[in-house]
């Protein structure tokens with residue numbers, strides 16, 4: 001009991017030590033600085049209110065501090081934060097005490113002035129000044145970008161099931177929908193418009209997925225899938241990892257296997273105007289598609305690189321295959337196999353909502369990185 005009391009005392013945030021003045025434009029607010037077991041701290045919500053920003057709770061102990069034009073992803077107990085695709089150190093870890101997120105004082109005195117535009121800190125007077133721009137900065141892009149997110153399978157087409165030899169199972173169509181919804185949120189947070197080919201458990205013909213993408217004038221098409229091992233492999237249950245495809249004729253036997261698996265849905269489709277046995281080779285000779293292929297290969301490489309930073313499974317690389325879903329999308333288009341549902345550990349990973357959000361964030365980061373390069377190339381080409 002004594003131990004418990006001591007712990008409680010240690011974990012409490014003490015009475016305010018001093019104050020910091022936060023000036024958002026002309027509006028000044030006093031924010032308390034208190035002492036925690038991790039040093040001086042400020043309450044995140046008080047700081048956000050003073051800067052007309054907000055704190056978003058993502059998961060237990062995970063927050064986004066959105067203030068002064070920056071979004072800082074914070075995890076309690078971790079002295080690193082993420083801003084965009086950068087991981088940056090903090091002088092001390094943020095802490096949660098009695099349900100309130102506290103940020104180290106250096107977040108105000110040092111971190112924000114470094115990462116946010118128009119933010120300065122007067123150390124002597126303890127004043128944080130956020131200079132509001134006279135006019136909001138114009139968006140860097142001429143028009144907003146649209147990403148088409150395609151959750152693989154749906155309705156009667158459940159996709160693959162796994163894992164091999166377990167008494168519980170995942171269905172591909174559920175995982176692809178969950179990850180695609182998380183991907184939609186992650187992309188919207190990054191400022192692009194998102195169109196989903198499906199947002200419920202419903203069957204959409206493969207050719208219609210591309211048609212939706214074209215009608216909505218998508219800039220990028222992302223199709224999300226879960227892989228399944230070939231049962232004839234030596235140890236099918238052991239196969240793990242992630243791979244990203246762009247459209248072409250299948251180059252390897254393994255690519256042909258995945259192509260056949262992902263194209264199989266046509267048997268559920270009542271009408272589709274691309275016959276199942278059409279050779280896809282004409283696509284690669286079309287000039288416009290050639291341009292899309294180069295862009296698709298770049299997009300696939302960017303997605304694959306991004307996933308390699310966080311995915312526990314092996315990097316199976318960028319591959320090419322004749323996916324029907326990619327044929328009709330006249331834009332850079334990739335199909336991501338986010339893992340093997342036939343592997344027990346990977347199936348568990350893929351159905352964990354937190355991991356699903358991580359995968360989605362990784363694909364969203366890659367898409368933004370690709371789009372930035374795409375706009376640079378488009379601008380260079382038009383000059």
Ligand SMILES: [Zn+2]
Nearest residue numbers: 152159225226
């Ligand atoms: Zn699939």
